[in-house]
Amino acid sequence: MNTEQIVRTIAEYYEDRGHRRITGSTLLPSPGDPVLFTTSGMHPLIPYLEGRPHPLGRRLVNVQRCLRTTDLEEVGDPTHLTVFEMLGTWSLGDYDGPASLGWGYELLTEGLGVDPGLLHATVYGGDDQVGPDTASLRVWQDRGVPVELTVEDNWWSNGPVGPCGPDSEIFLWTGDTPPRSTPTHDDRWVEVWNHVMMRHRRLEDGSVVPLPQRNIDTGLGVERLSSLLQGKPSVFECDVFDPWRRHVPALWSLDEPSLRLIYDHLRSAVVVLGDGVRPANTGQGYVLRRLVRRVLTVLWREDPSRSLSDLPDELISHTLDHFGQGVEPGSVRRTLLLEERRFGQLLERGRKVLARPRYQRPLGEEDFRYLHDTHGLPRDLVVNLREGSFPG
Structure with missing residues (x-):
């Protein structure tokens, strides 16, 4: 069945x-x-x-x-x-x-x-x-x-x-x-x-x-x-994920835990978008933003040239159809790519800020608060940049 x-x-x-x-x-x-x-x-x-x-x-x-x-x-x-x-x-x-x-x-x-x-x-x-x-x-x-x-x-x-x-x-x-x-x-x-x-x-x-x-x-x-x-x-591995298993490993060479995160978070992001939510810094939009950024963190950890633009239309359409969402797949794709561009710009800004001499030491809570409130850099992003999670 x-x-x-x-x-x-x-x-x-x-x-x-x-x-x-x-x-x-x-x-x-x-x-x-x-x-x-x-x-x-x-x-x-x-x-x-x-x-x-x-x-x-x-x-x-x-x-x-x-x-x-x-x-x-x-x-x-x-x-x-x-x-x-x-x-x-x-x-x-x-x-x-x-x-x-x-x-x-x-x-x-x-x-x-x-x-x-x-x-x-x-x-x-x-x-x-x-x-x-x-x-x-x-x-x-x-x-x-x-x-x-x-x-x-x-x-x-x-x-x-x-x-x-x-x-x-x-x-x-x-x-x-x-x-x-x-x-x-x-x-x-x-x-x-x-x-x-x-x-x-x-x-x-x-x-x-x-x-x-x-x-x-x-x-x-x-x-x-x-x-x-x-x-x-x-x-x-159930049939719901057949299209994802068919397309994603051919696009991006990743280990199994990373592939599963990609399947789950991208599929979830498509469904959230299909229900009318848009990325934001608070509330429902922040959950959506977090899902997309976790995907991009995994993708860019090894290769910053990877892009959600490589994602086949079939995956977006299949997900929207499965959940009965009457949304145009192109609009979902455009929102995902816009969020990818914003995240890339945030990474660039973060690299420049964290290259300053004052941040070449262990960071305390006051530093994390300042980086977030003044430069819009979330703690997890700062930690990932300092650990070298993003090449570039």
Whole structure:
């Protein structure tokens, strides 16, 4: 199954069970939302999880594009991406955890062909405020799926205060031996699907009270599931990244970690641009600027003649089409090249400033502040220039 077929299979399965599909995914939160980008499938649904009636009803399914800057430093490993798609299902005060887990198990094993012997589950073990999730435990025991009980790893919250509840996570074995150990002790167990029983609200004093309605919120990373079902060792080898793997290594000779960063950050930058963000020194535009500059830092570290102008149009078009963004690829390319030119000019200015005698010594916090406030030179750029990361 390719990624499109996987998404269609899952969405149709839930539509057959009374779920209505939400459309109009975007990375940009609603006006007034304090976060920069949508970070999870449930983010746009918080008002409805807290009791407001949803116009489509109480059973929902969607594919939400998300962006997480917290994972930037982890990009390059087999499972993390900056921009990714999250397939979510919701019960807004309708069915409860056992139904959700039962459907999840049936869909994975019968609908998508996962060997049940390669599954492992984790379940909330309880603490002094909320008891163990015995209902979820019984679901897995009845199906012969091994279960590990945890506390912190199986309690989901949207922050220090707000909606929260126990969750049950489904893991798939990726090792080349028969399954062994448990998800918390062997990272060859890869999390596939999280089912949150969102029944509580944590108050500012740390206490937990019931929500007006008992909700289910599940999240499944599309690219991660695709790589697992396609037998690939990393998300960067699933079919979504086929065009990137076909074109980029032929353009620029880079090691595998650097290639993965290029795939991820350029693809993410295209999606952010497709949602209408433009480079800036603050907010959403700064995240975009940081993505592009991290790409250029990798490219220019070995060869300053490399340019984003070498990027084939197919990569930009493929990404915009995949995420359903009706943006003209040429405008995305022009913005990327303008940002590349600005970064090149900043590097030149930085070299000239840092060549002054006063900067030929170890730099302190006051120096970094002055360089940033007076010359517009960010700390990471100053450090890279002094370490010789940019030839020229």
